[in-house]
Amino acid sequence: MNLTSNIQSYSINFHDDATIINANQLNIYYSGKLTVENFNLQVPKNKITALIGPSGCGKSSVIRSFNRMNDIIPGFSLEGKIIYKGKNIYSSREDPVRIRRQIGMVFQKPNPFPKSIYENVAFGARVNKYQGNLDELVESSLIQAALWDEVKDKLKESAYALSGGQQQRLCIARAIAVSPDILLMDEPASALDPVATLKIEELMWELKDKYTIVVVTHNMQQASRVSDYTAFMSLDREKIEDRIGVLVEFDETTKLFTNPKLKETEDYITGRFG
Amino acid sequence: MLKNLSKSSFISFYNPQRVRNLRERIIAITLFGCGVFSILVTIGIIISLFSEAIGFFLRPEVNLITFLTGTNWRPLASQVSPENFGVRPLIRGTLMIAVISGSIALPLGLGSAIYLSEYASDRLRSILKPSLELLAGIPTVVYGYFALSFVTPILKVVLEDQLGIRVSFFNAFSAAVVVGIMIIPIVASISEDAMRAVPRSLREGAYALGATKFEVSTKVVVPAALSGIISAFIIGISRAIGETMAVTIAAGATPRMTLNPLDGIQTMTAFIVQVSFGDAPSGSINGQSIFAVGATLFMMTFVMNIISASILKRFREVYE
Numbered sequence: 093m094n095l096t097s098n099i100q101s102y103s104i105n106f107h108d109d110a111t112i113i114n115a116n117q118l119n120i121y122y123s124g125k126l127t128v129e130n131f132n133l134q135v136p137k138n139k140i141t142a143l144i145g146p147s148g149c150g151k152s153s154v155i156r157s158f159n160r161m162n163d164i165i166p167g168f169s170l171e172g173k174i175i176y177k178g179k180n181i182y183s184s185r186e187d188p189v190r191i192r193r194q195i196g197m198v199f200q201k202p203n204p205f206p207k208s209i210y211e212n213v214a215f216g217a218r219v220n221k222y223q224g225n226l227d228e229l230v231e232s233s234l235i236q237a238a239l240w241d242e243v244k245d246k247l248k249e250s251a252y253a254l255s256g257g258q259q260q261r262l263c264i265a266r267a268i269a270v271s272p273d274i275l276l277m278d279e280p281a282s283a284l285d286p287v288a289t290l291k292i293e294e295l296m297w298e299l300k301d302k303y304t305i306v307v308v309t310h311n312m313q314q315a316s317r318v319s320d321y322t323a324f325m326s327l328d329r330e331k332i333e334d335r336i337g338v339l340v341e342f343d344e345t346t347k348l349f350t351n352p353k354l355k356e357t358e359d360y361i362t363g364r365f366g
Numbered sequence: 367m368l369k370n371l372s373k374s375s376f377i378s379f380y381n382p383q384r385v386r387n388l389r390e391r392i393i394a395i396t397l398f399g400c401g402v403f404s405i406l407v408t409i410g411i412i413i414s415l416f417s418e419a420i421g422f423f424l425r426p427e428v429n430l431i432t433f434l435t436g437t438n439w440r441p442l443a444s445q446v447s448p449e450n451f452g453v454r455p456l457i458r459g460t461l462m463i464a465v466i467s468g469s470i471a472l473p474l475g476l477g478s479a480i481y482l483s484e485y486a487s488d489r490l491r492s493i494l495k496p497s498l499e500l501l502a503g504i505p506t507v508v509y510g511y512f513a514l515s516f517v518t519p520i521l522k523v524v525l526e527d528q529l530g531i532r533v534s535f536f537n538a539f540s541a542a543v544v545v546g547i548m549i550i551p552i553v554a555s556i557s558e559d560a561m562r563a564v565p566r567s568l569r570e571g572a573y574a575l576g577a578t579k580f581e582v583s584t585k586v587v588v589p590a591a592l593s594g595i596i597s598a599f600i601i602g603i604s605r606a607i608g609e610t611m612a613v614t615i616a617a618g619a620t621p622r623m624t625l626n627p628l629d630g631i632q633t634m635t636a637f638i639v640q641v642s643f644g645d646a647p648s649g650s651i652n653g654q655s656i657f658a659v660g661a662t663l664f665m666m667t668f669v670m671n672i673i674s675a676s677i678l679k680r681f682r683e684v685y686e
Contacts (some may be wrong), residue, residue: 164573166488204527205566219585263571267547270575294526 102353103342112137112274112304113158115177120153123167124351126154128337133323133366135274140296140305142319144312149325150337151308152200154170155276158306159195160188168321176274193220194271200279201257204266206253209243212251212262216270229269237265238295257288264295268303276305293318312361314328315345322348324357343361371585394604415664418657425651427451433658439621439632441655442642451655453662455621459631460482460663463542463613466627467606470546472599475553476588479595482554483561484583496553504552510615513544518616521628531628536618539627549602560594561587593678600674604667608633634663 103189113135120128128150135141135158143151153162160181162215173180181191193216204212222229223239230247234240239261243254251262257345260280267275277296281289296305296318315322323342327335341357350360368553423430427446436452476596478498482491517540518533525531564587572586588595618630632640638656647653 159574161570161574164569189576189578192574197570197574199567199570199574201567203565204570205568205586215572215577215585217580219572219575219577245471266571344382 095357097254100354101338101340103132104133104344106136106195107256110136111312112176112203113306114173115154115158116173116175116276117171118154118172118174119148120157121167122153122165123171124169126334126336128166129328131216131337131339133339133342135306136267137304138300139320140300140307140318140322141307141323142193142221142315143308143323143325144310144360145317145325145337145340146327147310148335148337149327151310151325152278153337154325155278155306155308156197158274158276159192159197161192161197161276163188177230193270194272195274195276196267196270197276198260198263198267198280199277201283202263204254204259204262206252209251209254209262210247213265213298214267218299220270233265234270235260236268236299238298239265253366255288257284257291260284260292261295264292268322272303274306277305279308279310282310282311291316296355312349316349319345321345324352324360326356326360328358367532371460391397391454405501412664415657415661418654419661422651422654422658425654426670427651428526433523437623439637441652446651449487453634453659455623456632456634456637456659456660458623458625459538459617459621460607460633460635460666462538462625462627462631463545463617463633464606464607466539467549468510468543468599468603469548470543471549471553471606474546475550475598475602476557476595478550478554478560479557479598480588482558484579484587495558498551498554501547501553502555503546506548506609507615509544509548510612513540513616517543527626533628534618534630536616536620536630537628538617541615541617542627544612548609548612549605552605553598553602555599556594557591560591560598563594564590585595596674596678600671604670607663607667608635609668610639614639635660 111134113133115131115133115135118128118131119126122130131150131154133154143155145151156162157170158174158176158181163171170182172182174182176191176195176299179186205215207215210230213233214226217226217229231240231244234243239258241260243262246253251259254262260283264275264280281292284292293314296307299305300320307315307319321342322345324340325337326340328338341352341354342352349358349361352361358364401452410530422428422545423433427448428451432448433451433453435447435454437454438450438452439455440450448521482495482498486494514535518535518537520534521537521540568586568590569582572582577585613633614636617633617636618634620630621632621637621638622629624631637659644652
């Protein structure tokens with residue numbers, strides 16, 4: 093029955109205790125059109141996992157499925173299971189709002205709210221009825237996001253007064269203020285200059301002790317710099333005109349970049365394709 | 367032969383660049399004329415309004431202070447004296463209509479805007495929004511008779527028969543109810559446009575923090591769209607203040623210093639209609655009094671616009 097049985101792929105598995113998200117035979121559809129087919133991935137806990145691949149291969153579709161962010165897109169549907177903490181997050185019993193409180197997300201383009209810096213960080217805590225000291229939470233979140241020193245004197249100013257890189261770190265601070273388990277980052281540095289990009293990458297290194305990070309990037313250097321594991325996605329070559337995304341290879345980042353198992357991966361990382 | 371000549375001479379003078387420049391100039395001048403025309407008309411209206419109003423106030427029978435502070439409006443009384451020209455009953459009537467209709471239309475309009483923008487599916491919206499806007503196409507005279515023949519009888523049955531509260535046949539409340547219904551579509555439609563213009567990325571940012579749909583709507587989308595929503599409110603309220611036909615029909619023609627919405631009242635606009643339909647000669651005190659009332663109405667909406675502009679500056683959340 094498996095339609096993609098003829099597709100070569102290579103993947104590694106982890107012990108259950110070391111896995112935080114287990115995506116199992118995902119098929120993702122938009123308005124009935126198959127976009128990602130038979131996607132299987134085990135995301136290791138407290139590591140940085142990068143999703144790389146050519147544009148249009150469904151990286152964002154996959155990462156946005158991990159916290160049910162796709163639910164708000166009309167026409168989205170999904171088959172398969174995503175197991176998080178022993179439960180399928182797509183089961184009808186699960187509340188997407190609760191899932192998103194545990195699996196946070198940072199987007200491609202910085203999207204601070206048109207509110208003050210303080211209110212941006214406090215937003216998640218407020219909607220989650222946070223009981224503790226809000227000032228302390230804002231401060232510690234901004235410190236973790238390496239933004240505190242730059243903004244501590246202008247917390248009441250609009251977030252839009254910040255530079256793009258600062259806005260993105262503010263969005264990271266906002267995401268970690270609700271203390272999620274997992275941080276999903278959808279090309280978090282693609283709209284930023286190299287210096288700001290470097291800061292985001294350093295930040296990801298510091299955050300991985302406390303959070304599991306899944307990062308989508310089209311920048312292979314970035315994936316090799318920041319991630320522990322890398323999943324390479326591509327378009328199904330058998331049905332190239334249908335533009336269906338599939339997982340090709342998933343391995344430790346060093347292995348995938350130095351010694352890829354599959355020729356398709358090698359072609360991509362050496363720049364012969366994509 | 368002649369034909370050929372004229373054609374060739376035309377071609378020799380034909381310079382595409384010059385023709386194009388000329389055409390661009392004509393277009394620019396025409397468009398400038400359109401802009402200037404509307405400004406000139408506005409200026410003309412203001413001049414005629416205020417010159418007649420000044421003529422009114424220069425009369426010995428009236429003065430500006432008693433006009434603004436007086437509580438009796440009896441312009442048709444046989445005795446013409448300043449104390450019969452106090453505009454406050456008319457202002458109060460107008461404000462009563464505006465406040466009641468606003469407190470009906472603003473929450474309902476905003477609620478339906480939030481529903482249409484954030485909750486309704488595309489299909490449902492494509493049905494609901496045009497039908498809401500259809501409400502705006504109903505002639506106001508129909509609303510007026512709807513108030514008289516539907517709302518007032520209900521008030522009579524519910525309040526007068528059941529609770530023993532006296533309800534006048536002409537009353538401010540039923541007029542205000544239909545004016546409120548009348549302005550819901552404006553408030554809803556403009557607010558919804560403003561909310562739909564809020565980028566999806568802001569909604570996603572809030573959803574990703576575990577906000578519910580209601581929190582996303584009220585804490586992110588509405589604040590971000592506030593400038594458009596306030597504009598919708600202002601336009602709606604201005605419409606209620608300027609509304610004429612429905613209040614003339616349903617609210618009565620009795621200028622009265624009252625706070626009871628179940629009494630008959632008269633609004634500023636209804637007074638203007640009343641005098642205009644009579645045969646007050648131009649230049650007479652009655653003919654001029656409608657300009658004085660009109661100028662007061664104009665100043666009211668003008669001040670309201672200034673206040674709303676400052677509110678907007680204070681509270682709007684600008685997104686890029």
